[in-house]
Amino acid sequence: MSMTTLNSLEILAVFFLITLTFHANSQQINTYEKNILLQLKEFWSHPPSLNQWSASKSSDHCSWPEITCNQNIVTGITLFSKNVIGKIPPFVCDLKNLTVLDFSNNSIIGSFPTGLYNCSNLQYLDLSNNYFVGILPTDIDKLSNLNFLSVLGNNFTGDIPAAVGRLSELVTLSLSGNLFNGSFPPEIGNLSNLESLEFSYVRKFPPWTLPSNLFTKLTKLRNLFMTESHLIGEIPDSIGNLAALEVLDFSANKLSGKIPDSLFLLKNLTSVFLYANKLSGSIPRSIKALNMEVLDLSANNLTGTIPDDIGKLTKLSGLSLFINKLSGYSEVWLYLTTTLLVKFHNHLGIALVWKCSLFQLPDRISSNLSLLEIDNNDFSGEIPVGISSWKNLKEFVASNNLFNGSIPEELTSLPLLETLKLDRNLFTGALPKSISWTYLTILNLSRNHISGPIPAQLGSLPKLADLDLSENEFSGPIPSEINRLRLPSLNLSSNLLTGRIPGEYDNPAFGTSFLNNTDLCSNDPTLGLKSCNSRPQTRESNGTSQKFKTSIIFVSVILFILAILFSVYVVFLYRKRKQGLDSRWKLTSFQKLNFTESTILSSLTEENVIGSGGSGKVYRVPVNRSGEYVAVKKIGNNKKLDKRLENEFNSEVKVLSTIRHVNIVKLLCCFSSENSKLIVYQYMENGSLDEWLHGSKRAANQPNAMPRLILDWPNRMQIAVGAARGLCYLHHETFPPIIHRDVKSTNVLLDSKFNAKIADFGLAKILEKDGGFNSVSVVAGSFGYLAPEYAHSARVNEKIDVYSFGVILLELVTGREANEGDEDMTLVDWAWNHINRGKPMINALAADIKEPSYLNEMISVFKLGIICTGTLPSTRPTMKEVLRILIQTCYSNGNGERNNVTEVDSSPLLKNS
Incomplete structure (x- = not known):
């Protein structure tokens, strides 16, 4: 065998031994880490939420839901809302490669766990919403690799230690919702990587001012929350250094002085909350934050006019300026003509809720305006005749102001107006005789000084459902044309009206609609008005009266006989009818209706079905030629309703007939018969x-x-x-x-x-x-x-x-x-x-x-x-x-x-x- 071959064999042997050693070490590390986790579970008395942590050999700890591993080495423990009770033991850092520890939303007690200093690689530490007490340690900067630190929602007290400002890698720092009662270190301003700083709802904190150098180096800060943190003094002009700032919340403090001009020059701002402070002076004139969506400056002492630059904020969806001392005229309405303030409704709308001193409506305003809410202010003067140009106005709410003069005829010709509320003002004179509100559903002119007759043309308004003219000086008879309206809500009380109540309303359902009109009369004694038939009877009339009574008796007998014959005939027809939909329906209306019973009943056909469920079918029913629809839910199947369906019908009608809200489907009416129920709602196109x-x-x-x-x-x-x-x-x-x-x-x-x-x-x-x-x-x-x-x-x-x-x-x-x-x-x-x-x-x-x-x-x-x-x-x-x-x-x-x-x-x- 050659030397080369021997060397190769030796190399293979060495490699094999190294592999075995590595595998053995890996197995040893896995067993070691698993035992630490099981020890942690035992330390916390085996909480049920950690039942998957098992000593079984088949249970791999890296597969446990709360554990994150990298190459079979534990790097993270996430115990969010696991009902953990007790303290954090220092041996958790025997897991040497930990980078993430999340103990949030548990019942962990004790002081800040300094034993975590041994977790030398820790980058993410979340201790929020627990029961920690004591102070934050002055050497907390030993956790030098942290980029996320949250102690939100605990009971920490004392100072915020300056050492926090030496955690140079921090991106997020959340200290909110604690019992801190010491000082806030300016060293936090050294955290040049910080993107989010939260120090809100620290109700035990003593009054403090923002250090002037706090914002010098925080050029990456995007979110700054210091709500209800006992801030006093002025907002330093250095806040203009926060070039990346998007959301600022200094609300519910006692900040004073001016809003620094530099704040609104920050181009990335989207939301600013400065409400409930003591800020004074004017709103900065120059605004470069064109992405601004929310601006709340309410409940301060701001003066002057609203800057023209607000008109450039085309993304603005919320603007609150109420409870200030703002004034001015043209500038306010100039910006309101170009700004979208109520974006959620997809149309141009204005809601002014600050107190304006003797403010008047302009003659000219945006033709796109569809909503104007200026109730509970100090608007005065007359409604300008130029209001005739507000062609797209749908809602005009100006209750509880100081408007005076007469209501101009130009207001009564707005083609799309649906809601008009001018109650609690100082209007005088008579209402215009020419009224052409095609879509008006709500008209409230109560508590003014309007006089003259009630215009008969009100009875021609096709959609009117709520009419309130109470507490005025209207005189003369109630026009008979009002009978056409069949109003669900009517209030003509406390006027000077005379004559008879129109027959449609002369019943107990309108018992409070006519009170305090001394010269009105009624045929219904329950209305509390004098009787229309009460007059003294003379002797000469007694004989005539007796003959009249005799005639009445004779006619009544004849009618009684005819009624019996008619009843027999109806029963005969009923028995001959095929079993089908009961034609004897009782209608109960909750809104002004623009359709009849026959319109609904004739359209309950299969081609109009748009849905079905356990209680019956739902139909889409056309109610006019202009393309309007209603939705009709039919409960029952022509057989006698069972108790469950009857209860569901009664519950739905009971609830929906007593509530009204823009985000609750509108109940229009219902029909009842022996075998079926129909509920009619507004139709929802999507x-x-x-x-x-x-x-x-x-x-x-x-x-x-x-x-x-x-x-x-x-x-x-x-x-x-x-x-x-x-x-x-x-x-x-x-x-x-x-x-x-x-x-x-x-x-x-x-x-x-x-x-x-x-x-x-x-x-x-x-x-x-x-x-x-x-x-x-x-x-x-x-x-x-x-x-x-x-x-x-x-x-x-x-x-x-x-x-x-x-x-x-x-x-x-x-x-x-x-x-x-x-x-x-x-x-x-x-x-x-x-x-x-x-x-x-x-x-x-x-x-x-x-x-x-x-x-x-x-x-x-x-x-x-x-x-x-x-x-x-x-x-x-x-x-x-x-x-x-x-x-x-x-x-x-x-x-x-x-x-x-x-x-x-x-x-x-x-x-x-």
């Missing part, structure tokens, strides 16, 4: 959210499938906010609260502009006791949306709707259905498994809407969906908190203009997913 999210998947196997519309993220966000507003109204603005009990994507309907409305209140329950649980006899709802406590115990409160809404949020952001495929797996299970396994949240997002500019929003909504679907009701937020977070997410992460929908071919998207 159907249900379920159809938009999942319709493409269900149609994927259909041949020759047409390209479908994909709901983009901005529209999804708009829908989430709208649906949240509707549920928030039910839970927090109705008394007692209303629980929907069947919140799901099929019950979120969308109008032509993708505004969301909550529908289907057949299972709704009005809470009997506020705040606690109520019980129901039967659990009802849809699989995938049912909160666990409701499914198991039939106990309900607002939190079951929050859970269901959380599922909708997960649908919006992932594109998946609530029921992922079998009876044991739901979308909630899938999402929580995704989190618990430590998978990147970005991987959970729907591929067809995953745009880089919206990733922050999408991840925030995914997190919110997770929180809303927590197992314990107490851990879920209220709908008010959910709505606040969604709006905050829009404001904080908005990225410019938002399109509606994009037409794409659904087929490849389905294949890719």
Whole structure:
């Protein structure tokens, strides 16, 4: 054997020994790290959330949901919301390669865990929302590699140590929601890599001023939150050094002095919150932050005029200036003519809610204006005749101001006006006789000094549903033309009206509509007015009266006989009729209707069916030739209704007839017969959210499938906010609260502009006791949306709707259905498994809407969906908190203009997913 061969064999042997040694060492390291993790589990008394941490040889610790490994070496532990109780033991750093530790949202106690100093590679440390006490250590900079540090929501006290300013790699620093009561170090201004700084809700902190050199080096800072942090003094002009700043929140402090001019020169600003301070002086004139979306300067002492540059902020979606001392005339209206202030409604709108001193309306304003809300101000003077040029105005709300003079005829000719509220002003004179409000539905002129007759032309307004002329000086008779309106809401009380009440309204349903009109009379004694027939009877008339009574008796007998014959005839016809839809319907109206009973009944045909469910079919019914539709839900199938369907009908009508909200579907009327019920709603052009999210998947196997519309993220966000507003109204603005009990994507309907409305209140329950649980006899709802406590115990409160809404949020952001495929797996299970396994949240997002500019929003909504679907009701937020977070997410992460929908071919998207 040659020397070369021997050398090769030796080399192979050495290589083999090295491999065996490496493998043995690797196995040894794996066993060592696994034992540390099991020791950690034992230290915390084996929390149920860590049941997968098993000593079994077949259990690979790198596959445990909470553990992240790189080449079989542990690099991260994520224990978000794992119900961990106790302290953090120092031996966790025996895992030498740790870079990520997330202990957030648990019940961890004790002081700051300085034992973590031994984790020499640690880059990410999240201790938020626990029960830590004591001070932050003065040598915290020993964690020198940290780029993320959050101690938010604990009980830390004392100073913020200067050592924090020596953590030079920090990108995110969150200190909010603690009990700090010392000082804030200017050394934090040295963190040149910092992008997010949070120091809010530190209510024990003593008053402090912003160090002038704090903002000198923070050129990468994008988010600065110091809400309710006891700031005093002035905002330093050095804030202009924050070249990357996007969101600034100094609200609810006691800052004084001027707003520095340098602030609005920051070109990347999108949101500024300075409300509830003591800022004075004028608003900076020059504004370079053209991407500004939200500007809230309310509740300060600002003076002067509104700068013209605000008119350049074409992306502005929220502007609040109320409770200041702003003045001026032309500049204000100049910028309002070009600025989009109410972007969510997709039309130009103005909402002025600051107190203006003797402010007047201009003659000329943008012809695109469709919404003008200036109620509860000090506007004065007359309404200008130039208002006739506001051709696109739909809503004019100017209640509780100081307007005077007469109401001009030019106002009564606005072609698109739907709502006019001028109550609680100083208007005088008579109303114009010529009125041509084709679309007006609400007219409120109450509590003025308007005199003269009520114009007969009011009776010709085709859509009027709410008329309030109370507490004025109207005189003369109520015009008989008012009979045509059949108003659901009418108030003519406290005027000088005379004569008879029109027959349509002379009944107990309008018992409070005519009070305090001393010369009005009624034939109904329940209205509390004098009788129209009360006059003294003379002797001469007694004989005539007796003859009249005799004639009445004779006619009554004849009519009685005819009635009997007619009844026999009706019964005969009824028996001969084929069994079908009952023709004897009782109509109950809740709105002004532009259709008749026959219009609805004749259109309940198969070609008009647009949906069906457990209670019956839904029809799209045309009501006029101009293309208007209503939606009609038919409950029952021509047989006697069972008790469940009867209860659902009664519940829906009871709830929807008493509430009105822009994000609740509008109930128009209902029909009842012995065998069937019909509920008539406003028609929602874009159907249900379920159809938009999942319709493409269900149609994927259909041949020759047409390209479908994909709901983009901005529209999804708009829908989430709208649906949240509707549920928030039910839970927090109705008394007692209303629980929907069947919140799901099929019950979120969308109008032509993708505004969301909550529908289907057949299972709704009005809470009997506020705040606690109520019980129901039967659990009802849809699989995938049912909160666990409701499914198991039939106990309900607002939190079951929050859970269901959380599922909708997960649908919006992932594109998946609530029921992922079998009876044991739901979308909630899938999402929580995704989190618990430590998978990147970005991987959970729907591929067809995953745009880089919206990733922050999408991840925030995914997190919110997770929180809303927590197992314990107490851990879920209220709908008010959910709505606040969604709006905050829009404001904080908005990225410019938002399109509606994009037409794409659904087929490849389905294949890719």
